Amino acid sequence: xxxxIANPDVTRYQQPLCSCPTAATDPALEALVREIIGxxxxxxxxxxxxxxxxxxxxxxxxxxxRIAGVSQKMLTKTLRQMEADGLVLRTVFPVIxxxxxxxxxxxxxxxxxxxxxxxxxxxxxxxxxxxxxxAFRAREAAD
Amino acid sequence: xxxxIANPDVTRYQQPLCSCPTAATDPALEALVREIIGxxxxxxxxxxxxxxxxxxxxxxxxxxxRIAGVSQKMLTKTLRQMEADGLVLRTVFPVIxxxxxxxxxxxxxxxxxxxxxxxxxxxxxxxxxxxxxxAFRAREAAD
DNA sequence: CAGTATCCAGCTGGATACTG
DNA sequence: CAGTATCCAGCTGGATACTG
Numbered sequence: 001x002x003x004x005i006a007n008p009d010v011t012r013y014q015q016p017l018c019s020c021p022t023a024a025t026d027p028a029l030e031a032l033v034r035e036i037i038g039x040x041x042x043x044x045x046x047x048x049x050x051x052x053x054x055x056x057x058x059x060x061x062x063x064x065x066r067i068a069g070v071s072q073k074m075l076t077k078t079l080r081q082m083e084a085d086g087l088v089l090r091t092v093f094p095v096i097x098x099x100x101x102x103x104x105x106x107x108x109x110x111x112x113x114x115x116x117x118x119x120x121x122x123x124x125x126x127x128x129x130x131x132x133x134x135a136f137r138a139r140e141a142a143d
Numbered sequence: 144x145x146x147x148i149a150n151p152d153v154t155r156y157q158q159p160l161c162s163c164p165t166a167a168t169d170p171a172l173e174a175l176v177r178e179i180i181g182x183x184x185x186x187x188x189x190x191x192x193x194x195x196x197x198x199x200x201x202x203x204x205x206x207x208x209r210i211a212g213v214s215q216k217m218l219t220k221t222l223r224q225m226e227a228d229g230l231v232l233r234t235v236f237p238v239i240x241x242x243x244x245x246x247x248x249x250x251x252x253x254x255x256x257x258x259x260x261x262x263x264x265x266x267x268x269x270x271x272x273x274x275x276x277x278a279f280r281a282r283e284a285a286d
Numbered sequence: 287c288a289g290t291a292t293c294c295a296g297c298t299g300g301a302t303a304c305t306g
Numbered sequence: 307c308a309g310t311a312t313c314c315a316g317c318t319g320g321a322t323a324c325t326g
Contacts, residue, residue: 033265034190036272041184041261047177060288071320076289086275097287098326107271114264118184121257122176128250129179132229203308214300219309240307241306 039085040111044070044078049104052088053112057103087111182228183254187213187221192247195231196255200246230254 039045044067051066052058058066064075079102082088087108093099104112182188187210194209195201201209207218222245225231230251236242247255 029266029269032269033262034186036265036269037184037189037261038186040265041180041189043177043181046180046184072289073321074319077319084276084279085272086278092288096326098289100288107268107275110268111261111264114260117257117260118180118254119176121254122179122183123172125250125253126172126175126179129228132250133227135229136227215309216301217299220299235308239306241309243308 039081040087042078044074045082045087046115048075048078048082048102049087049108049112049115052102052104053109057091057101060100060102063102082108182224183230185221187217188225188230189258191218191221191225192230192251192255192258195245195247196252200234200244203243203245206245225251 047067047070048063051063055062055066060075060079063079064070064072067075070078079088079090083090085107086105089103089105091101091103093101190210190213191206194206198205198209203218203222206222207213207215210218213221222231222233226233228250229248231245232248234244234246236244
């Protein structure tokens with residue numbers, strides 16, 4: 001636990017998070033946007049987005065091979081939800097054995113582009129985060 | 144369940160997700176970045192980021208008031224993790240009753256800016272998602 | 287091959303009570 | 307005020323077995 005002794009002069013005021021005109025004004029929209037982000041920012045969704053953006057159309061099993069650690073159940077679930085949200089197109093080929101392909105829709109590709117900023121941020125600030133974590137652990141250890 | 148009859152001509156190939164040079168090349172870095180995004184894309188973290196970006200320094204209870212639905216436990220947990228990752232500065236004033244203030248660090252502010260793209264995407268494509276969901280439910284109902 | 291179905295261990299997070 | 311501690315219901319997601 002940190003016990004920083006205070007500097008009472010801290011009265012910084014920041015700018016709004018970003019130029020999203022309606023965000024702050026309409027709480028209903030805000031809630032909806034949060035919900036969308038919550039669903040879409042999910043671990044596997046992000047990775048599927050990434051893999052499909054890189055490889056174009058892929059079969060179910062090809063996706064499974066490229067996404068280390070995903071279970072069949074979670075891959076199915078993630079793809080189904082992405083399909084429902086209009087992020088991927090699921091194409092069933094009527095052959096035996098079955099062949100199912102997944103591609104990003106335009107919407108899915110645009111989401112990938114939108115996440116780009118977060119990706120770049122994580123990459124660029126990785127070191128700062130590691131340093132901050134080490135400092136926090138040190139403070140904790142010192143009580 | 145969808146049973147789209149296939150068009151075998153679908154052989155689209157996309158561009159890489161974004162201009163993140165190292166992302167695709169270094170799997171270790173990729174895993175790390177994913178982990179960071181996973182932690183940071185969490186529901187409450189995003190909202191705290193937003194509220195602090197808008198209001199500057201806030202006390203624990205003020206944050207609680209502005210974040211509808213958050214429990215004391217989750218607010219504490221989220222703030223502690225954000226502090227550990229270097230996203231917020233926690234300042235304890237040595238007075239009775241205690242007074243604790245939270246401000247975004249520069250790192251926290253930059254993350255807010257990075258998430259801006261996702262926020263704008265969600266806002267702009269809200270309607271497309273709703274439409275896609277309705278269409279999916281209709282396909283499901285039709286079997 | 288591309289799933290579905292079932293079981294279940296473990297994490298998540300709310301509710302409640304308590305405290306320096 | 308700003309937490310911590312405890313309990314516990316419910317969701318999450320892995321493992322395994324099965325199927326058109």
